[in-house]
Amino acid sequence: xxxxxxxxxxxxxxxxxxxxxxxxxxxxxxxxxxxxxxxxxxxxxxxxxxxxxxxxxxxxxxxxxxxxxxxxxxxxxxxxx
Numbered sequence: 001x002x003x004x005x006x007x008x009x010x011x012x013x014x015x016x017x018x019x020x021x022x023x024x025x026x027x028x029x030x031x032x033x034x035x036x037x038x039x040x041x042x043x044x045x046x047x048x049x050x051x052x053x054x055x056x057x058x059x060x061x062x063x064x065x066x067x068x069x070x071x072x073x074x075x076x077x078x079x080x081x
Contacts, residue, residue, distance in 0.1 A: 001039070001076065008032040012042050013069045013077060019055065021045035021066030033067050041073030 001009070008028050015022025024030040036042045048066030050058050 005032055005036055009036055009041055009073055009077060012067050016068045021048045021068045023048060023050065023064045023066055041070060041076055042067045043070050
C-alpha cells in the first residue's frame with residue numbers, strides 16, 4: 001500500500017467512525033478510494049447526505065456516494081502501525 005493510499009484509508013476510517021461514511025473530494029480523491037476498493041479495504045456505503053464538520057446536514061440537502069472501511073481495511077491499518 002502506498003503512502004497516499006494509507007492516508008486515504010485512515011481518512012475513510014475516521015469518516016466511518018465519526019459520520020458513518022466518507023465522501024471523496026479535494027482531500028480524499030476518488031481514484032485513491034477506488035484503488036482501496038480493489039484491494040478490499042473499503043466498501044460502497046451507498047448515497048449519503050453531505051454534512052458539515054458538526055454533523056448537521058447542509059441545506060439544501062445533497063447526496064453523494066459514500067465509502068466505509070471494511071474489516072480487512074481495519075486489519076491493514078493495525079498491521080502497518
